[in-house]
Amino acid sequence: MRTVGPTDPALFDNPTAAATFRAFGDFDYASVFDFGCGCGRIARQMMQQECPPARYLGIDLHADAVVWCQQNLIHPSFSFCHLDVRNVQFNPHASACTLPFPAEDNAFTLAVAVSVFTHVLEPHVDFFLGECSRLLRPGGTLLSSWFTFDKALYPMMQAFQNALYINAGDPTNAVIYDREFIFDLFARSGLGIVAVFPPSIRGFQWMIVAEKGAPHRLGSLPEDDAPMGLARGPL
Ligand SMILES: C[S@@+](CC[C@H](N)C(=O)[O-])C[C@H]1O[C@@H](n2cnc3c(N)ncnc32)[C@H](O)[C@@H]1O
Numbered sequence: 001m002r003t004v005g006p007t008d009p010a011l012f013d014n015p016t017a018a019a020t021f022r023a024f025g026d027f028d029y030a031s032v033f034d035f036g037c038g039c040g041r042i043a044r045q046m047m048q049q050e051c052p053p054a055r056y057l058g059i060d061l062h063a064d065a066v067v068w069c070q071q072n073l074i075h076p077s078f079s080f081c082h083l084d085v086r087n088v089q090f091n092p093h094a095s096a097c098t099l100p101f102p103a104e105d106n107a108f109t110l111a112v113a114v115s116v117f118t119h120v121l122e123p124h125v126d127f128f129l130g131e132c133s134r135l136l137r138p139g140g141t142l143l144s145s146w147f148t149f150d151k152a153l154y155p156m157m158q159a160f161q162n163a164l165y166i167n168a169g170d171p172t173n174a175v176i177y178d179r180e181f182i183f184d185l186f187a188r189s190g191l192g193i194v195a196v197f198p199p200s201i202r203g204f205q206w207m208i209v210a211e212k213g214a215p216h217r218l219g220s221l222p223e224d225d226a227p228m229g230l231a232r233g234p235l
Helices: 039-046 063-072 122-132 181-190
Strands: 030-033 053-059 078-082 108-113 136-149 163-165 175-179 193-195 206-211
Touching: 030 039, 030 122, 039 053, 039 078, 053 063, 063 078, 122 136, 122 175, 122 181, 122 193, 136 181, 175 181, 181 193, 181 206
Parallel strands: 030 053, 030 108, 053 078, 108 136, 136 175
Antiparallel strands: 136 206, 163 175, 193 206
């Protein structure tokens, strides 16, 4: 739990058996792909839903977390798979930076990537967002979260530079993307942004709901006028 974020057990639980992401829309949970499933926080909540997914596949580059999920989150419809891509902290010996997801095209009704693209470097983001899109059914939904900034405020950034990093030793620690770049990126991946949810603390994660094959319903992100605060991950 410490490797993926807050450790409050309530965040891993779903005592009312409600749809896990009801705050962000009325999604179809028939088949769920969880990119960056970590130690199964979302899987556990979905297992407790009144109507759990008929198919759930979680993947993560952190092998220990995946093995823990395989051994402890036992459900006939749920499976977890290691994606052997490099990460300085959690998978330092892998040779690949990107690998195709182990799932067929057009297979899932819902893909989730919560606090994952906030750790994906710019050279790899097109690939991984494209993979999320590939395995969604037409009309399927991607729910993902992003740190954002406005590149117009940083005149020294080149056209090909669209991300900011906060940790020189491990740039995946937090990756912050230009707001306009995010819209273009989703469009390139065949995903239309249909709803956005601003952070509750200014500068923290935006939730973006996108639909495969749809046009963008928004032209840009609204202003972030949330109250200032701290949302530091564990050291
Ligand atoms: C902050 S945790 C979030 C975990 C989970 N989504 C949740 O909300 O509880 C980010 C997870 O994404 C995984 N991750 C980051 N980049 C990845 C990649 N390129 N491929 C697979 N997993 C990745 C990390 O190993 C980590 O477990």
